[in-house]
Amino acid sequence: MIDTPYLVVDSGRLDANLRKVATRARASGVALRPHAKTHKCAEIAHRQLESGAIGLTVATIGEAEAFASVGCTDLFIAYPLWVTRHRAERLRALAGSAALRLTIDSVEGAARMAAEMIDTEVEVVVEVDCGQHRTGVAPDEAGKVAAAAVEHGLNVVGVFTFPGHGYGLSGARHVAATEESSALERAADSLRCNEIDPVVRSGGSTPTLEFADTSVLTEVRPGVYPFNDAQQVELGTATFGEVALFAASTVIHRTGDRIVVDAGSKILGADRPGWASGFGRLLDFPDARITSLSEHHAVVDVSDTDVAVGAPDLGETVRVIPNHVCTAVNLVDEIVVDCPERGVSWPTLARGRNS
Amino acid sequence: MIDTPYLVVDSGRLDANLRKVATRARASGVALRPHAKTHKCAEIAHRQLESGAIGLTVATIGEAEAFASVGCTDLFIAYPLWVTRHRAERLRALAGSAALRLTIDSVEGAARMAAEMIDTEVEVVVEVDCGQHRTGVAPDEAGKVAAAAVEHGLNVVGVFTFPGHGYGLSGARHVAATEESSALERAADSLRCNEIDPVVRSGGSTPTLEFADTSVLTEVRPGVYPFNDAQQVELGTATFGEVALFAASTVIHRTGDRIVVDAGSKILGADRPGWASGFGRLLDFPDARITSLSEHHAVVDVSDTDVAVGAPDLGETVRVIPNHVCTAVNLVDEIVVDCPERGVSWPTLARGRNS
CATH class of the missing domain: 3.20.20.10 (Alanine racemase)
Structure with missing residues (x-):
């Protein structure tokens, strides 16, 4: 678990x-x-x-x-x-x-x-x-x-x-x-x-x-290229369907069109080039935008989210695509493979090896 | 060592x-x-x-x-x-x-x-x-x-x-x-x-x-407040003399007024609010500006550096102050206390404890 x-x-x-x-x-x-x-x-x-x-x-x-x-x-x-x-x-x-x-x-x-x-x-x-x-x-x-x-x-x-x-x-x-x-x-x-x-x-x-x-x-x-990320999607190098790594996160707050999820800069990284639309993307809500990022919070504007789909509710799990996958991976000790139920994870062997 | x-x-x-x-x-x-x-x-x-x-x-x-x-x-x-x-x-x-x-x-x-x-x-x-x-x-x-x-x-x-x-x-x-x-x-x-x-x-x-x-x-x-950082200095909350944490880094490149040091976003963090002057500061070169940051490179503009002091040379060690110390600390397994010669370091016990 x-x-x-x-x-x-x-x-x-x-x-x-x-x-x-x-x-x-x-x-x-x-x-x-x-x-x-x-x-x-x-x-x-x-x-x-x-x-x-x-x-x-x-x-x-x-x-x-x-x-x-x-x-x-x-x-x-x-x-x-x-x-x-x-x-x-x-x-x-x-x-x-x-x-x-x-x-x-x-x-x-x-x-x-x-x-x-x-x-x-x-x-x-x-x-x-x-x-x-x-x-x-x-x-x-x-x-x-x-x-x-x-x-x-x-x-x-x-x-x-x-x-x-x-x-x-x-x-x-x-x-x-x-x-x-x-x-x-x-x-x-x-x-x-x-x-x-x-x-x-x-x-x-x-x-x-x-x-x-x-x-x-x-x-x-x-x-x-093994993972792709939000930058690659926004550059046109990859499609959402080619993104292979994301942060599983929970909706912890909702006020009107603003939701907050528990994936912040300490798991996504804080990379945010001027041309990016925000601090990452939501895999299943392509119209949502991450408008600000703290260490443990991503604030998401869901005002443009498809009404038929609806925005995620409190307690729901959503998948967040980091802007820059290289810095996200460097923040964790292991990556869960496919889903936690499978029970397999890969250690990030070279994490933190800065020198 | x-x-x-x-x-x-x-x-x-x-x-x-x-x-x-x-x-x-x-x-x-x-x-x-x-x-x-x-x-x-x-x-x-x-x-x-x-x-x-x-x-x-x-x-x-x-x-x-x-x-x-x-x-x-x-x-x-x-x-x-x-x-x-x-x-x-x-x-x-x-x-x-x-x-x-x-x-x-x-x-x-x-x-x-x-x-x-x-x-x-x-x-x-x-x-x-x-x-x-x-x-x-x-x-x-x-x-x-x-x-x-x-x-x-x-x-x-x-x-x-x-x-x-x-x-x-x-x-x-x-x-x-x-x-x-x-x-x-x-x-x-x-x-x-x-x-x-x-x-x-x-x-x-x-x-x-x-x-x-x-x-x-x-x-x-x-x-x-225990460490302070470049954000606090630029906000006016702390002076350079009150900054207690920095990245020791080496000058690996120099072309004209541009030097590059080996502290990048994988040790400084990528935080860069719009009001900040750059991606961190150099403790001993207050007029220098970090104009861009990659994972293992900080590009530093030293054009305004005091001529009497001179910019650091290839191979020299310089002290870089992160913009946001909370995310920098989260990137390392330990913090060297005072200097490597002392032989003491403190483990970052709660690093990566995102959940």
Whole structure:
């Protein structure tokens, strides 16, 4: 027996989502290396690998350690770590049990990594900024960083980027995918000018995936697609029927057209981009809007709810779709599979592994 | 040895914050019942109780169970639970080890609670909406709900409210505190009209605390004050010098006036009210602004940073203040006390106890 709120995965929808993306990657001839920060679960990682993924992407050493501990043997830490001595010890231990790919995005970072890691067999890729303006070097600078790394003795195998600015309405996904391929192409040329072969040209996020230019990309790293979320629905990447994860929650208050449910920011996460319609969506009430979110309350406007359906009553259970599933999953210790009565849940193995 | 990012509490500042609020409550003659959802730590709960708090406030049964398990014997679940049979079993177990106060905010909720809890000794208070428009009944309706509860055999001892709309700039704190006392006064009168004595009149949040009308309130329930956070600094409730919790993080990227540190929304939380200047603040660089936040990246604009101080370099550790400390603490398993070298950390006992 479990009380609301709790996260539930619909395993049938999950498997359909995994199949869809694996099939698309295979048909396009690009390698699929899903980002495991989204699900954090050994069970889902194994399903991804069994359905054709070549390895996993992770964001932190801690996530890599978690997935290595359950037999994942090909891991890409897509993050420009500052390699201190202590991080290097952990990376060396990891490299003993998995093929490891690391990130650089500066000459200084490359020197630091080389100073600590020179005797360890790892692959290195250069992160490129394709327009999100977060980490990564400008595409034309990739060759300089790669050359510095090679000079220090590192094994540079290519370039990657994250088209995170594809999270936006009105064509942003298409624009970001175009900028992604152009940035990777220029970065690859920049490596070639320095006599380094850009074997790996990795890109992709869930919203840009369908526009990815597979004449340039060799690999894609979508994260959110196993579950999808309210952001993906509102971006047009997924339908309500493709959302595989939600928070089961209880209606605890009703005043007129306002209901309040017990799923707040401590289970949904507080992500709320400017273009989103609210703080998440209700799976069975598509016209409802979550107008505000506290730690343990979601305030829902049901004024537009279909009269025939009616708004949910006090004590009823409703299914809430988080805006951003990666941060929601990181708030729970386990995910209920299908329904509590089944008695199965998956631990979120890599939850909280921030470092 | 611990790698960034991790949360650190400054224990000297923590104790000063605890003393300041305990002293103020004592001087005003109101009981202090801090909200423990903020810190989730046994160590801090005990310090609050030792310095004069009469008990704790919590948001969920799980939080109550966590604090009861470490000897806290007076607990108020300030949340209108829908009391199913399973929740009632847990509440009865709790009532065996602690004085328990529960919340109602509807006639239906009172009937439900009474049906399951009638043979258990608990106190009940009516939640009142003083302007936040989340849960709670209108002040003048409090008597009706209280009377229904009494008729069902529940022990109604008073009313409470949360002036959450005091989180805003330009006098919102003062307005909310005024509305809080007026709502509690009307609700108390509404109980008296139904011949129920409103012994408890509980209010208070960290930003409204200094304006709380102690001629009406008998109790205050601030949560954030042990740590404070970037929201409290920007609201004017706390100074930078009173912030006792931050994320130690590493500069992993620098391009011109933009630096990126490795504390993202998975350790800071993604809370970002419209009036906030960004997604958190840098303790030692007050002119810097966090312009965007991803799961593992904070992008910081350092263009306004004091030239004499200079912006932090690649690899440097910087201290980031979360916008909302309650959600940040909920993301980690432990909080480092003062510095990693001290070797002490406090487990976040009630982390993730959403239900």
